[in-house]
Amino acid sequence: MTRPESPTQVSIAAGPLVGPVLRRVVGMFAARADLPLDRLDDAVLVADLVAARAPAHVVNATVDVTLMASPRAIDLRVGPLRPGGGKALVVDAAVPGVGNVIEQLADGLEVETEGEQEFLRVRLAYAGSD
């Protein structure tokens, strides 16, 4: 990749299509970022968790995700979410016996606030990409 990538935005009505669509788009961006296969799988797993948990925390009736691919890293920005929704989304991703999957897989995890809305930013990268 020679040029910096502009963001891609995907907005899916909260419902049964969020998972199938989001995992495809995230998987494609992970491949474009040249992430190795294990990290690509991690990115798809994070996408599945976001798809499953985000609808409970979104402001509107849609799950909105902005994606940015860079060499060996992708960034997801999920939102707008309700106040407290950023942290709640991460907490909801905990799996009994496994722990919090998003926290374990992400290289960066941050809740951004814009007015009364929150956005969860998740970064997945290949070790040594920075």
Place this chain on the structure above:
Amino acid sequence: MARDHAVPEHDSDIRLTVPARPENVAVVRHVLAALADALALPRAVTDDMRLAVTEACTNVVRHAYETEGTIDVVVRPRGDAIEVIVSDEGRGIGPSPDTAGPGLGMPLIAALADTFEVQRDRGNGSRLVMRFLRSRSTPAMGMA
């Protein structure tokens, strides 16, 4: 295992906004493939829809912008049809002075979609509205 593919209309809209670059046409195609899998669309419908939308997006990439811009794709399953709207904010769909081509894109889209409408607003982009009936069992152009 049988799956229930009935998706309520209010749960089914998808909007994708990508930079108008050739590599992002593939992103749009992947989204359509995911939708087709989830709704168990007939292969003929999926193939025609993907090809027509690929042509529409390629038109935007080639003709809509002098430098950079975006492709906006909205997918709406509506009753017995899938509606796909491809829009841009550039100079609109159609030939541009700096790129040449055989001009097959629009006729191909017209042949592949069950209904098709272009809404041009020169200087403010264009919208291409395509509808594909779910019930179709054979490809529109016999290209199975």
